[in-house]
Amino acid sequence: MELLRNAVRPYAWGSRTTIPELLGRPVPAPHPEAELWMGAHPGDPSKVVGADGVERSLLELVEADPVAQLGETCAGTWGNRLPFLLKILAAEEPLSMQAHPSADQAAEGYAREEAAGIPRDAANRNYPDPTAKPELVCALTEFHALAGFRDPTRTVKLLNAIETPGLAKYTSLLAAQPDSDGLRALFTTWITLPQATLDELLPEVLDACVAHVKEHGEFNTECRTILGLGEAHPRDAGVLAALLLNRLVLRAGEAIYLPAGNLHLYLHGTAVEILANSDNILRCGLTPKHVDVPELLRVVDFNAAEMPVLKGEEGDCGAVYRTGAPEFELSRVEWTASDREPVVAGSSGPQILLCTEGALRVRAEDGRELALNRGQSIWLAAADPDVQITPTGTQPAQLFRATAGTC
Incomplete structure (x- = not known):
């Protein structure tokens, strides 16, 4: 059980106020800050902060002892790799319109581009890895999006x-x-x-x-x-x-799940996003980046319907957003100012706990204890004991809990 120090991604569509304010830094930031990454993504892994203040890469910790960090089932299923990435998304301007491949499409596309000798970091590379990239976005503020084809x-x-x-x-x-x-x-x-x-x-x-x-x-x-x-x-x-996509306005606590093939575009707002730990994106437009139309058409799902809005179902640790995605599961716990009831987070796999409102105390069964303030997150390895989470102070509190869906 250790605090995380997380990377901020400064994309042009980001906000200069949302993430700095969440982290208690001066506002506005000098440049747009779009995403706060929590996880072991090779491009910007979180740092685990030990009790001695020493920081270690979460990616390196997982690679050094995947069974202890991920659990035997999770490590075996996902090739000794943390299968999810948790984010704070702060969209001041629209992102690109895009879709993501299924597991089979990603594996085939990756093998094809490897055989063609396309460098994995090339601008025209569609499949830098062989894995699917489903995602779920849960609104923290009013969140606007286009997602899925309208009837x-x-x-x-x-x-x-x-x-x-x-x-x-x-x-x-x-x-x-x-x-x-x-x-x-x-x-x-x-x-x-x-x-x-x-x-x-x-x-x-x-x-x-x-x-x-x-x-x-x-x-x-x-x-x-x-x-x-x-x-x-x-x-x-x-x-x-x-013009062909569903126009959505999510209220705080509402979420949408974007499976393989779902064409979507985030427009504006702040959200918690959890997604498979993959970089496979097929862009449609509204971006200067590479657009591969034939490959996009292979991936996009043209079935049309209203996008289901998820509000969270009652679970062992708050409201659970059930999607069926094997890579991840997201839960939300909320406390009012008068509610001090503790919640237990137990799992046989890895977890990230993120405080988005108020302040919390996280106490492990072995007696270790950490304060978790707004904007902070904690890494719980599979080998760690269960923890009890209790709000502190007199303000409402909110926690998001990310776990692997198959563990």
Whole structure:
């Protein structure tokens, strides 16, 4: 049971206030800070802070003794590798539109690119590792996202509401086949449009969205989203693709699970994110980074439905967001100002405990004890005893607990 010192990732879409304020640092930060990483990702592993103040890489600890750190089952299942990564996500601006491969797709793509001799750090590499990358995002503040394809009938209604001469033929394409095949056909058509055609169509669509917003139309929120994306990426086919996706607003404590193939885009807000420890991303657009359209089309799931919003089910340690992902499971525990009831966190596998509100005391069965303040996290190895978590002070408290789904 040891405190973690975690890496901050300074991506351009991040906030200059959210993560510094969470960590008790001066606000605003000199540069955007987008993600706080907790785990043993090779790109930026957490540091484990010993009682003597000495810091050691969590990745090196896991590699040195995977059974003690991960447990025999977890180590055996995941090749002596911590299978999840926990993050704080602070999105001030939209991220890229993207999807992630299944385990089979990742293994095949990785082997193919290895055989082709593409360096793993190359800009055009799609599969730097052979593993899947499902993820779950749980809102800490109001969190806005696009995720999964909207019911085609509803999308046809949206497209009709912003009808333009240039858009009409695409609307009729989906109206004639309002199913997953129709979505695939329209999506493929849009993201492969010649730039000259795109440069004519996009301004028409954006002007129609402006008119719809002025009229306070039924799709006001969707149109405002398209206008924001169009302003940031004025010549990008991803702006059109965004018209096909569910527009979501999550309240604090609500979550969405993004399995393989789910096309998604985080727009704005602060969240806890847990994902498989993988870097495999197939981008659709709204980014200067590499976009491989044929590979993206192999991965994207065109089945359409409303995205389920998870609120957490009662579990042994708070509300559990059940997904079926073998790599991870996320739980949330909340205490009111008058609730001081302790919670026990026990597991046969690795755990990360993250305090996002208030202050906590974490006491192990062997008598060791740590204070866990807002923004801090603790590593619990599989070999560690169970711990009891109790809020301290008089303020409400909140804890997120990350575990491996198969351990």
